Amino acid sequence: MLYASTTAPYAEKSQAGFATTAIDLKYTIHTADFGSSARAGTSALKAALDAVASGSNARVIVIAADCPLGYPKSDLEQIAGDAGAAALIAADDLVAIYRESFSLNNEILDNWRNSGDKFPHSAESRFAKDEVYNRAVSQAIKGLLSQVDLKPEQISKLVLATQGLRDSSKIAKHLGFAPERLSDPLRLQVGYCGAAQPLLLLANALETTAPGDLILVARNLARGRPLESYNRFLSFRDILEAQPGEPFRTVPSTAGYWRDQESLLRFHGSKCTKCGTITTPMNRVCPTCHSKDEFETVRLSDRKARVFTYSIDNLAGRSDDPVVVQTVCEDDEKTRYYLLMTDFDKDKISIGMPVEFTFRKVYVGGNYINYYWKCRPAANAEGE
Amino acid sequence: MISLKDKVAIVGMGCSKFGERWDRGVADLAIESAYEAYEDAGVGPQDIEAIFIDQMYAPVGGLAAAQVADALKLSNIPLIRNENFCTFGHIALFEACMAVASGAFDVVMALGVEKLKDTDYPDLGAGRGMNPVTEARRTAPGSFALIATRYFEQYGLSYEEGKQTIGKITVKNHHNGMFSPRAHFHKELTLDQVMPAPIIATPLGLFDCCGNSDGSACAIITRADNAKAFRDDPIYVKGLGVAMDTMLPHQRPGFSWTSFDALKTSSSKAYQMAGIKDTRKEIDLAEVHDVSRSRKC
Numbered sequence: 001m002l003y004a005s006t007t008a009p010y011a012e013k014s015q016a017g018f019a020t021t022a023i024d025l026k027y028t029i030h031t032a033d034f035g036s037s038a039r040a041g042t043s044a045l046k047a048a049l050d051a052v053a054s055g056s057n058a059r060v061i062v063i064a065a066d067c068p069l070g071y072p073k074s075d076l077e078q079i080a081g082d083a084g085a086a087a088l089i090a091a092d093d094l095v096a097i098y099r100e101s102f103s104l105n106n107e108i109l110d111n112w113r114n115s116g117d118k119f120p121h122s123a124e125s126r127f128a129k130d131e132v133y134n135r136a137v138s139q140a141i142k143g144l145l146s147q148v149d150l151k152p153e154q155i156s157k158l159v160l161a162t163q164g165l166r167d168s169s170k171i172a173k174h175l176g177f178a179p180e181r182l183s184d185p186l187r188l189q190v191g192y193c194g195a196a197q198p199l200l201l202l203a204n205a206l207e208t209t210a211p212g213d214l215i216l217v218a219r220n221l222a223r224g225r226p227l228e229s230y231n232r233f234l235s236f237r238d239i240l241e242a243q244p245g246e247p248f249r250t251v252p253s254t255a256g257y258w259r260d261q262e263s264l265l266r267f268h269g270s271k272c273t274k275c276g277t278i279t280t281p282m283n284r285v286c287p288t289c290h291s292k293d294e295f296e297t298v299r300l301s302d303r304k305a306r307v308f309t310y311s312i313d314n315l316a317g318r319s320d321d322p323v324v325v326q327t328v329c330e331d332d333e334k335t336r337y338y339l340l341m342t343d344f345d346k347d348k349i350s351i352g353m354p355v356e357f358t359f360r361k362v363y364v365g366g367n368y369i370n371y372y373w374k375c376r377p378a379a380n381a382e383g384e
Numbered sequence: 385m386i387s388l389k390d391k392v393a394i395v396g397m398g399c400s401k402f403g404e405r406w407d408r409g410v411a412d413l414a415i416e417s418a419y420e421a422y423e424d425a426g427v428g429p430q431d432i433e434a435i436f437i438d439q440m441y442a443p444v445g446g447l448a449a450a451q452v453a454d455a456l457k458l459s460n461i462p463l464i465r466n467e468n469f470c471t472f473g474h475i476a477l478f479e480a481c482m483a484v485a486s487g488a489f490d491v492v493m494a495l496g497v498e499k500l501k502d503t504d505y506p507d508l509g510a511g512r513g514m515n516p517v518t519e520a521r522r523t524a525p526g527s528f529a530l531i532a533t534r535y536f537e538q539y540g541l542s543y544e545e546g547k548q549t550i551g552k553i554t555v556k557n558h559h560n561g562m563f564s565p566r567a568h569f570h571k572e573l574t575l576d577q578v579m580p581a582p583i584i585a586t587p588l589g590l591f592d593c594c595g596n597s598d599g600s601a602c603a604i605i606t607r608a609d610n611a612k613a614f615r616d617d618p619i620y621v622k623g624l625g626v627a628m629d630t631m632l633p634h635q636r637p638g639f640s641w642t643s644f645d646a647l648k649t650s651s652s653k654a655y656q657m658a659g660i661k662d663t664r665k666e667i668d669l670a671e672v673h674d675v676s677r678s679r680k681c
Contacts (some may be wrong), residue, residue, distance in 0.1 A: 248516070251516060309533045316523045326522065326529075334637045338634030362520050
């Protein structure tokens with residue numbers, strides 16, 4: 001499992017290991033982190049392709065995720081979007097075949113963040129983009145085309161990940177690609193999303209491509225709740241400081257978090273092998289028949305459930321997000337879940353409402369981020 | 385369990401003023417109730433053979449009982465604390481009665497004290513459960529509101545109807561508070577004041593949730609056969625029942641959220657012990673714990 005990001009939650013700590021646990025992969029896989037530049041996404045992709053091609057690994061998943069953060073009111077802030085994308089690389093059962101790659105290294109200070117900086121700096125765009133970066137991308141594309149002996153008109157889709165709004169169309173035009181061959185850069189829906197961008201755009205291109213098409217990559221939209229104000233965005237990103245002093249009575253523990261990871265991160269429940277009762281978080285003693293240590297673990301993260309009861313607490317959250325919805329929900333097997341709800345419209349919560357589960361940051365406590373699962377209104381009314 | 389009926393008696397009670405006692409600490413509150421109880425029972429610190437103390441939140445190092453015993457300078461006797469949230473005062477009394485009934489002690493003290501207003505938390509704070517991650521935002525109003533929401537659903541009440549029902553209990557409770565000189569609130573309320581009050585956690589509004597009070601209460605307990613030596617009108621314990629449910633009924637399949645087995649079990653045990661058959665005829669006064677109105681439904 002290869003994980004790429006320039007804005008991962010921790011400056012030092014394995015994110016790949018964490019993501020592997022959250023998506024419930026087995027313990028015995030190789031994990032590695034890619035970072036430092038937005039090229040981490042394609043770097044990880046290339047590493048995965050090489051690993052599979054060499055026979056070193058049979059299946060590699062590449063995840064790239066970024067939440068690019070610009071100075072308040074900066075251009076970057078306005079064009080940036082948060083995204084994550086994943087690609088599964090293997091030798092069989094394919095949806096797309098990898099043909100060739102071409103790399104070009106170009107030392108330049110175009111976008112950089114000094115150690116300890118919150119926001120990235122960038123060089124004058126006429127220099128960094130027009131003169132150097134866009135030209136380098138063009139060279140890379142030309143190099144690849146010549147390597148595989150193809151012409152622009154033979155390429156069905158060109159996936160171009162660039163930071164600027166118009167850079168991709170400029171480059172495509174310059175190289176002689178017809179405008180309709182340029183894959184939708186998802187500017188309006190997502191925006192510039194760093195290391196995630198090439199994988200996201202590739203995924204989008206694959207979804208809209210016919211068999212036999214040739215795709216060239218030079219470098220699933222989540223649902224959310226619109227923020228009601230720019231101030232809320234600033235405080236969620238820790239740019240505006242929220243009023244401190246959250247009234248927590250319980251103290252998190254790194255050892256406890258590690259011990260409980262199967263419940264907390266993988267969202268496994270315990271299913272009693274004597275009576276079938278499922279509980280989450282996992283229980284060693286069955287609440288129904290009192291069997292001790294007679295359980296198997298079951299994965300609950302993909303399940304759907306319905307709200308059994310709930311409360312909308314106007315004071316329980318952080319000062320910049322005070323409304324907390326405690327939810328008790330129930331799935332088709334009558335398993336009960338006690339979770340916080342997220343992405344809700346507080347006027348549309350009701351008993352019986354379909355919900356699904358989503359992995360979220362709960363709060364920062366003990367100087368680290370406590371993640372757990374929340375429920376959210378299901379994607380459609382049937383909860384399918 | 386042995387029957388406690390007429391085996392133990394309360395011979396002295398003390399109670400502090402409840403409220404936002406900014407000028408009084410845990411020690412002061414405990415002294416206030418303990419010394420009133422001593423006086424009421426006609427005893428002194430030297431007569432106490434064991435003390436059952438309860439303080440749920442002990443902001444200083446988690447030391448609850450030790451803090452109180454030190455303030456009262458009660459030493460060289462057993463000091464026992466429990467941790468049963470809103471019932472800990474009852475449990476202290478239960479423990480004290482059991483200890484006397486067993487013959488281990490003749491005169492014991494049960495004391496409950498809570499100093500919430502030193503820690504500045506609205507409604508006792510969030511994260512009141514047992515796990516810092518899965519119960520990070522668990523609050524008292526938010527938790528008890530889960531009951532109200534389900535209650536409305538089960539009994540077919542609209543939100544407005546349900547809220548009115550809860551509001552009427554609030555009005556009645558505030559009225560009853562007027563009779564107690566040491567109650568936190570002395571204010572009559574009307575339904576018109578209760579209904580539009582700001583919502584704390586749907587459907588519970590400001591007046592539907594208990595205030596955060598500082599206060600203390602104390603009882604001196606002795607053997608029933610020796611009670612008259614202390615006073616002519618001791619209170620004989622007729623029945624006690626205690627039952628613990630779970631902190632997490634949330635994960636129990638089939639749990640209704642409108643009825644708690646422990647409530648039925650504890651009260652029926654007490655009735656059985658006391659020989660009460662018809663509660664409506666035989667019980668003159670019921671004091672029902674009520675941190676949020678939804679629990680009283």
